[in-house]
Amino acid sequence: MNDDSGGIADLREPRLGPGAAQDRCDSKRRLMHLAVSKASMWSMTEDKVKRRLTTVLCADVHGYSRLMGTDEAATLGTLRRYRSAIAGLVERHDGRIVNTWGDAVIAEFASVVEAVQCAVEIQQEISRLQADPPQTLQMRFRIGINLGDVMVDGTDIFGDGVNIAARLQELAEPGGIVVSASVYDQVHNKLSLGFDSLGRQQMKNVAPVMTYRVTMGGAVGGQHEFPVDKSPAHPPSLWMGSIPDLLAGLPRPLAVALTASSFLLLINVLSGLRHIWFHWPAAIILFIGVIRTLRQYPKA
Secondary structure, X not given: OEOOOOOEOOOOOOOOOHHHHHHHHHHHHHHHHHHHHHHHHHHHXXXXXXXXEEEEEEEEEOOHXXXXXXXXXXXXXXXXXXXXXXXXXXXXXXXXXXXXXXXXXXXXXXXXXXXXXXXXHHHHHHHHHOOOOOHHHOOOEEEEEEEEEEEEEOOEEEOHHHHHHHHHHHHOOOOOEEEEHHHHHHHOOOOOOEEEEEEEEEEOOEEEEEEEEEEOOOOOOOOOOOOOOOOOOOOOOXXXXXXXXXXXXXXXXXXXXXXXXXXXXXXXXXXXXXXXXXXXXXXXXXXXXXXXXXXXXXXX
């Protein structure tokens, strides 16, 4: 094909101006960015965070800084012995130690019941070992237990499931155990333990949690809250021993209401049964006890 000058027309691609060249360069950049974005999305899918439901136990030493300031060498030696005992109990209850730093211990269990049993045995074992060191060097642990969803990264676990257990541990008194409602719901009718409601607790960076303190003989928060079993010199009669056990297994408001009603019955009997009046105030007290017990349970 000839042009007007009689020469052969140039069939090559016309040379682009500066604006067209910039548009082509921008188009290539957009395509490259899209490719990189798709690759990143594929990588995120491949590295999706793994989650699982597990029971987390958190424990730490009450007054650890004070103990270290008093005698570092003795405190570290005691901590090593206690950690060894804790590790053995965790393994016995089919759990595993997730992490330890400073004076803290984090463990997880597949079974909620095993976790609570392990916590009780830890406090019993620590109480037994407390006989040796002087009062100023006695080391007592606080324990919190939560059943919740956690994120898994190798052998480590993270997330609210762990954070709540750590906050519960902070609520526990020295030698004590505090559990969340999710743990209480699973174990309160399976273990011979008492549970005192602490109400719905506001915790840092997590939603409010219904909490319960585990009680098992002895004064709450005292040194012998979880004492080693010691048989009394004169064991009580069967019926006298069974009544406290029965009341200990009930929610605290209901146990208080039953005790008060029993006293009213006793007063009515001692004053003569010519006029039976105890049932009216007893009915009111029991009704209040039932209402307060129902309010302890978190709404579904």
